[in-house]
Amino acid sequence: MLAPRPTVRIRFAVELEGGLAPTEFVMVTGSHKLLGQWDPQQAMLLTQDEEKSTRWRGSIDINDDMLKFRYFVAYKLASADGEERLIISRWEAFLHPRSVLCKAEERNGECRTNHIDIFGYYAGRKCISDGWLIHTDENQILLRVHGNAIKFYKSATKDRKHTRIKITPLDVRTRQTSGAHISFNTGEDEEEPEEDDPSLSALPTHSWTDVAVLSNSNPKFIRQDDAGVMFSNNKDYIVFKTHSTAVEFLAFYIEVFNEEKKRIGACYALPSSMADTFGTTQLPFINSSGRPIGQISREYLFVRSLHKPISPQLQLMDVSYSRHWKKRNNPLEVGHRGAGNSYTKFASVRENTIHSLDKAASHGADYVEFDVQLTKDKVAVIYHDFHVLVNVARRSHSIADLPKMDEDQKELMERTDYHEIAVKDLKLRQLKLLMLDHINATSKKDSHKLVVDAEEQEEMKPFPTLIETLQKVDPDVGFNVEVKYPMMQKNGLHECEGYFERNEFVDIILADILSNAGKRRIMFSSFDPDVCSLITMKQNKYPVLFLCVGDTQRYTPFQDQRTSTSLTAVNFAAGADLLGVDFNSEDLLKDPYPVKRANDFGLVTFVGGEDLDIKENINYFKKELGVDGVIYDRIGEDEGRRNVFIVEREQKKLLLNSSGNSTPQRPASPIDLVLQFPSGATVVERRHSDPTTTISEQEESEDGESEGHPEQSTADADDEESGNTAATPMGSHQMHTPLVQISHI
Structure with missing residues (x-):
């Protein structure tokens, strides 16, 4: 019989800058059951140091070889019925948690005896995120x-x-x-009881x-x-x-x-x-x-809080991408509505279909962007506009009368046969069966029809469901999910009145994503700032970008002040704990300063718009402004490209296979691809003026674990967006100069 393995005492000590609110305390959760196995409600409470109130301590005895853990700040509230609720105030949102090699670091039966962590700082980086809502009544x-x-x-x-x-x-x-x-100063009230209800x-x-x-x-x-x-x-x-x-x-x-x-x-x-x-x-x-x-x-x-049923494993603290981004030499390239706008710009395939999304993926798109909204029966579908045109039968003319009409009369009759109806007022089955046209079909003579042939292949039909899209589109391409929610415009017109309540609307979309995304890379975006706030507070897994119209002559601006300028959008994103901003190219071509302002806050920057139909503008945003992503139509049609995640995965495998050689060989690759070095190498690092806050292109945890989405194996998990996007310390607004540093093995 084998003797039981000796236990090791793991000591925790963490210092908090700025202290806590009177009712706040510090907890630690991690990979061991004594730390709740990443469930914040089962985490271990630390004890406040008697000599230094900003320091919290604790310890556990375990016999594991490795322990991973995170600190978070919490407080307690009572429900309406008096039950305790643990509320997460803020937490360490690094992609990789802290780790300790228990046996290797053990000294006299203890690990981390004199080690003091700084809350939110790890491996030279700072990443603190607001908590999310975890209780049904929160x-x-x-x-x-x-x-x-x-x-x-x-x-x-x-x-x-x-x-x-x-x-x-x-x-x-x-x-x-x-x-x-x-x-x-005057008057006398009826006396109230001195004590509250016991x-x-x-x-x-x-x-x-x-x-x-x-x-x-x-x-x-x-x-x-x-x-x-x-x-x-x-x-x-x-x-x-x-x-x-x-x-x-x-x-x-x-x-x-x-x-x-x-x-x-x-x-x-x-x-x-x-x-x-x-x-x-x-x-x-x-x-x-x-x-x-x-x-x-x-x-x-x-x-x-998210009221749709999802697996409890999807709301733990083991991994999060909400504040996580990988800085590359070249920005990500995103296919707009898949292969592009088809109804007014003549993309070769119909936009926002599974076929269009797969075509963009086959042309090397890193992500595909598409729009999600709900049908009347509350099914999330992929479609851009809030309304469609329904072609209905007329009583005023018979088919026999058609030869007597000239072409103008026929065209007028065809146009007056259409009736505008909101997507939200049609059930999914109706959207699939009705002969529909795009909302601009009657005003754009040459625009493509929404439904051409009822017998066409399913992948080419409009209105695929979000779940179908998650299941059928190439899993290597990421999804930029634009959550469509109608807004009031400055001209006094509402995009679509009588819409779903925001919480219910967002819950349905989030439940579909969280339950069906698997390993796929996901980011959310929305023009509605409140939808951005809801997505951020309802889950801790995926990042959110704020879509900004800004100063525009091309589109009808929104009434919401937070969308009025790109600088206001940056401030909103920084204050709401979002990953970044998706700018309108029209506004940035007039004034690129908002990109610099976003960089100062450590925000990720994307840009999209009709100006990206011009290749020179794409190059300007990529090479001169240095944005993190560009969104445009007909991706990969003019010049070939490959999905950066596939390329990085292949390169890493080649490098690992050649690691036994005395001189590692770099595989041939297109000049615009990013070379990834083995664990421990820094490819590109951008440092803020605050030396404790960095954004690194390749960040490996101390135990060498590769970055990846849930359930992704180490072999193919190296191609994730990584790098801390934490904002600069509060009150610090220095200008940050990017420094590029290449470090070889």
């Missing part, structure tokens, strides 16, 4: 104040230019702390308030000041953020201060004023005498 609430939001009634104060706004969440069932209520939990049902000013140079969320944040009408855009696990009892106490931080008025936003998950409310605020003196307008958005 909500993030975003309150936005912008535009002409503050109005005063009296003529003496109506021209006041600057005020300060503070928003405090509260549970209507509990007594509020001193100062968190409106005081009147059945309520001692834990709060909501968190504190963080605030971000998107109109400032630093758009990151910070803890709200006691006297709120400065606001100027038609200048500032402020976002307040809090969490709640009992939204049916959630209210807000809103205070308005003058510039000297003296309170001049206050009001309550009660649950009844937030009946939907999204809306705008106008609330009158009163002074200490109870007299109404003005009103405040604010938008609200409730971000709910």
Whole structure:
């Protein structure tokens, strides 16, 4: 009988820069069951150091050869029924977790005895991400104040230019702390019980308030000041953020201060004023005498946790690509709607079909971009426009009359036979059976038809489902999934009114992706900034890009201020913890500075638009601006190219096979391909002015594990986007100069 393997004590010690909120604490999760096996709800709580409050410690005894782990910051809330809920505040989102070789590093029965980690820093990089929603009753609430939001009634104060706004969440069932209520100089209230309902939990049902000013140079969320944040009408855009696990009892106490931080008025936003998950409310605020003196307008958005059933294994902390990108010498090339826009630009195959996506993949696209929306029966399908034209039978003419009509009359009759209908108002079966035309078919004489032949092959038909697309398209090509959600335009027209509720809409698409993506590389994008926030907060697996129209003469701009300029889009993406921004080429050709601004925040930059029909513009964005990705039509048709992930995988295998030779040979490859060296080599590294924050092209974990998506083997997992995209430390806005360094074996 073999003797039991001796255990090794693994010590954890982590230092937090800036400290914690009073109710926050530090936990560690990892590959061992004592650390919860990556389940944050089963993680181990660390103990605060008695001598240094910013340091947290703990230890476990195990007999494993290797341990992987991550730190995260959390706090607890109570549900409406009083049950405890662990809320993830922020976590270390490196692709590769920390690791320790237990037997190799053991000294006197212990590992890491005198080692102190810095939270969020590992292997010379910084990567901290906000937590995501993990409980069914957990909500993030975003309150936005912008535009002409503050109005005063009296003529003496109506021209006041600057005020300060503070928003405090509260549970209507509990007594509020001193100062968190409106005081009147006169009047007498009925006495309230001195104590709260004893059945309520001692834990709060909501968190504190963080605030971000998107109109400032630093758009990151910070803890709200006691006297709120400065606001100027038609200048500032402020976002307040809090969490709640009992939204049916959630209210807000809103205070308005003058510039000297003296309170001049206050009001309550009660649950009844937030009946939907999204809306705008106008609330009158009163002074200490109870007299109404003005009103405040604010938008609200409730971000709910993902309610669609998915495997619990898909929401763990073992791997995440949400803040992960691999910097290459050449940007990724993305096929727009597959092989390109077919209805107005004459792509050789119909856009947004499985055939079009596969054709782009066969032409060497690294990713393919396509649009996803829902049918009436709530099935996610691939289609760009919100509406289609349905060809219906006419009663006014018979077939016998057709020979009597001239060509103009026939064309007019054909055009008046069409009726516009929203995709959301047709079930999937109807979309598959009806003879439909593209929404621009009647205005563009030469445009391609949406449905040509009812008997054509399934892969060539429009409206493939998202699940079919995930299952049938070449698995080596990544998916840039544009989540289509209709928005109000500046001309006063809505793209598609009466649409699905945002949370339900996003949940359906996310569930399809999380359950069917497998090893495929996925990134999300959307023109709707709220959809971007929802996707980011509902899952921790895949990254999100904010699509920006910016300053445009070509497209109808949106009403949402966050989409109005490329710089505003950069600030939103940085504040919302997104991976990056997908710019409109039209705007960047006029002013490329937003790309530099995005680089300063460590954001990934993509660009798309009709200007990329011109090869010179593609080269400009790739070589001069150095964007991370370009999205364009008819990829690979003018000149041959190969999918970069396939090339890198082949090159690595060749290098590994030749590693026994005294002189490794570089395989022949096109000049624009990136050579990947074996583990330990740095191919390209871009350093920020902060030496602790880097973006590396090839980053191997200390144990040599290759990068890869879930379930991907080490042999073919080297071709993932890697590199930290963490923003610069808060308050730091230095210009960052890229440095290119080639290090050989």
